[in-house]
Amino acid sequence: MRLRTKGGYNVPLAGKPTGEIRALPEPDALYLPLTSRRFAFTQTVVEDGAEVAPGEVLATDPANFDVPLLAPRAGTVRLGTVENHITLENTRREMERPVQVGTPDGHSIEVKRRRLVRLGAWQFFEDANTGRLPDPSGVPRAVVVSTARLEPFGPRGDAQLAGRLDAFERGLEHLQSLLEYQPIYLVVPDVQSPLAREVHESLRGLAYLRIVTIPLRYPFDHFALLARGLGLEADPSRPVWALRTEGVLAVDRALTACRACTERIISFGGPAAREPAHLSAVAGYPLEDILAGALSEEPARIINGGALTGETIGEAQKGLDAECAGLTVLAEPRRRELFAFLRPGWTRRSYSVCFLSALRRAGPEPLTTALRGEKRACIACGFCEEVCPARIMPHLIHKYLYSGALDDVERLGVDLCVGCGLCSYVCPSKIELREEFLEAQEQLAEERQHAEEPLA
Numbered sequence: 001m002r003l004r005t006k007g008g009y010n011v012p013l014a015g016k017p018t019g020e021i022r023a024l025p026e027p028d029a030l031y032l033p034l035t036s037r038r039f040a041f042t043q044t045v046v047e048d049g050a051e052v053a054p055g056e057v058l059a060t061d062p063a064n065f066d067v068p069l070l071a072p073r074a075g076t077v078r079l080g081t082v083e084n085h086i087t088l089e090n091t092r093r094e095m096e097r098p099v100q101v102g103t104p105d106g107h108s109i110e111v112k113r114r115r116l117v118r119l120g121a122w123q124f125f126e127d128a129n130t131g132r133l134p135d136p137s138g139v140p141r142a143v144v145v146s147t148a149r150l151e152p153f154g155p156r157g158d159a160q161l162a163g164r165l166d167a168f169e170r171g172l173e174h175l176q177s178l179l180e181y182q183p184i185y186l187v188v189p190d191v192q193s194p195l196a197r198e199v200h201e202s203l204r205g206l207a208y209l210r211i212v213t214i215p216l217r218y219p220f221d222h223f224a225l226l227a228r229g230l231g232l233e234a235d236p237s238r239p240v241w242a243l244r245t246e247g248v249l250a251v252d253r254a255l256t257a258c259r260a261c262t263e264r265i266i267s268f269g270g271p272a273a274r275e276p277a278h279l280s281a282v283a284g285y286p287l288e289d290i291l292a293g294a295l296s297e298e299p300a301r302i303i304n305g306g307a308l309t310g311e312t313i314g315e316a317q318k319g320l321d322a323e324c325a326g327l328t329v330l331a332e333p334r335r336r337e338l339f340a341f342l343r344p345g346w347t348r349r350s351y352s353v354c355f356l357s358a359l360r361r362a363g364p365e366p367l368t369t370a371l372r373g374e375k376r377a378c379i380a381c382g383f384c385e386e387v388c389p390a391r392i393m394p395h396l397i398h399k400y401l402y403s404g405a406l407d408d409v410e411r412l413g414v415d416l417c418v419g420c421g422l423c424s425y426v427c428p429s430k431i432e433l434r435e436e437f438l439e440a441q442e443q444l445a446e447e448r449q450h451a452e453e454p455l456a
Helices: 109-118 157-161 165-177 194-203 223-229 245-256 287-291 383-387 394-402 406-411 422-426 433-452
Strands: 021-023 030-033 057-061 067-070 074-079 085-092 142-146 184-189 209-214 240-244 263-269 277-282 300-304 326-331
Touching: 067 109, 109 165, 109 245, 142 165, 142 223, 142 245, 157 194, 157 245, 165 184, 165 194, 165 245, 184 194, 194 209, 223 240, 240 245, 245 263, 383 394, 383 422, 394 406, 394 433, 406 433, 422 433
Parallel strands: 021 277, 142 184, 142 240, 184 209, 263 326
Antiparallel strands: 030 085, 057 067, 074 085, 263 277, 300 326
């Protein structure tokens, strides 16, 4: 099965990580942030000075089904040493022991789901349409598994699957055991490679699996787009579970070995990365240690996630958070370019053909955080509509937002925006369309909630 797609665009960003997976040296201490993109681990369950073993629960998120923040290594707990972090000092690698959840012979769906939560595998799940953590006791409409990660840069599926295809297949079988009759859609990119052929040959005989092919074009690995393409639109009573390659491998680790999922493969890349690669890392690994000697240009902006949708990591964060899938680094020029508007743009890549670089062969772009000009009003070029995978008209929505016509913004489908950031990237006027639309979605959601509240 192949999904029908429209729009999309591959940003030719320099600094693509290689398929090599590099092990980081063992740190002296770990700094585990108590917040991440979706989670706030506000319920601390360990005391200052306590000695913990690998996989032990340090804190939980009461607002998200008590998902735990786990100790990746043995060590001594320090609370309050670093604000909004739990510090593990004197860390050491010890043999991980299986963690028993439920009775030793418990193989019910309920026990398996409790194991996924307790052992950290449930954090890899999300609702395909909302991005939120699904209820582990709920009944999904379907499961979508994606082996593709197309935003520059995320951890590549081929790097994660190399040598682990058996574990991946076991993880899929465990997923199927959590369901009743719901289908599992396996999303693979339309590529020809020895690994791709091996995946197809190994998995095509699984009766419960439906293989879906997508073009190798960003952002068609986005779960909301995949769900719509499969006819699995949002329904609060029937969520669609979604997870990527690392999530399936975590399911296998939790349910096959009953071991905590504390180690993951993250990407490290971008134009300012000296040696882009995949890293084997744990939550709390010191950012300072990762970045030491790893930047080809300084100062640099460190982004948690991809260049188009990731968030800048502030100075207050000292370690990798529990959901970090990758770090993207961009040079951050501190001086304005003199007469930048007069330069013909031989080195500037653009979606349009207005720069001299259109005469050159396409190649990686050394993108920086500099605007290289000033923000301007919308010129109605239509580039944003051409690349939009949600098939909406960003330039028109922007104009209605500018005039405060929120009803018209809703009518034009701002809720269909998946926040991929392509409209902002191709905009020659440098309008932050992605931020505008996400804010509009929040405002509309608040108004709907207010309208549904009963009058006092």
